[in-house]
Amino acid sequence: MSFFHLRLFALLLMVLEWTRPGLSSPLRPICDLRVLDHFIKEAWDAEAAMRACKDACSIATNFTAPLTRVDFDVWEAMNIEEQAQEVQSGLHVLNETISSLQASNQTDVLQSHIDASISNIASIRQVLRSLSIPEYVPPASGGEDKEMQNVSSISELFQVHINFLRGKVRLLLANAPVCHQGVS
Numbered sequence: 001m002s003f004f005h006l007r008l009f010a011l012l013l014m015v016l017e018w019t020r021p022g023l024s025s026p027l028r029p030i031c032d033l034r035v036l037d038h039f040i041k042e043a044w045d046a047e048a049a050m051r052a053c054k055d056a057c058s059i060a061t062n063f064t065a066p067l068t069r070v071d072f073d074v075w076e077a078m079n080i081e082e083q084a085q086e087v088q089s090g091l092h093v094l095n096e097t098i099s100s101l102q103a104s105n106q107t108d109v110l111q112s113h114i115d116a117s118i119s120n121i122a123s124i125r126q127v128l129r130s131l132s133i134p135e136y137v138p139p140a141s142g143g144e145d146k147e148m149q150n151v152s153s154i155s156e157l158f159q160v161h162i163n164f165l166r167g168k169v170r171l172l173l174a175n176a177p178v179c180h181q182g183v184s
Helices: 003-018 034-057 072-077 080-104 108-130 154-174
Strands: 063-066 148-151
Touching: 034 108, 034 154, 063 080, 063 154, 080 108, 080 154, 108 154, 148 154
Parallel strands: none
Antiparallel strands: 063 148
16 A cells, blocks of 8 residues: 555544544634634625615614623623623524514515525524533523614614624634633
């Protein structure tokens, strides 16, 4: 057997080991904020498309969205679990609100941005999972979350999406403990 064939065989064994049923390999942490920048750009593109679309993309209803304002003193006083809960709660609300648009028989352009946004939120949740950030847990009280706001247009909803990603999500990712292990 040639050296090339031995290397190929070793590579094949490694791939088979990683994909063996019953063994899930742990997610590798995704600490590069450029990943988030990609999702922000796509949200920006969706918001620009909604602004350009105007009447054809309007719906006469209010939408619930997370607050995007960050009080840095309050944020920094929170522990990582509290920050994670706030981000995961906001992503949950954005996902629910954007998903509700799917049934509104919108234009193909809007529908493609809705689908992309839902997919991107799922990907962001996967990034958070890779960083061992706790998943969303609905409040036990069932009460309304004080960290919400109402918006009156799809364009405004996507603007909130952008600001939420640029603010609270970025802060959480930038300070994820797993990304700072071994750094002094």
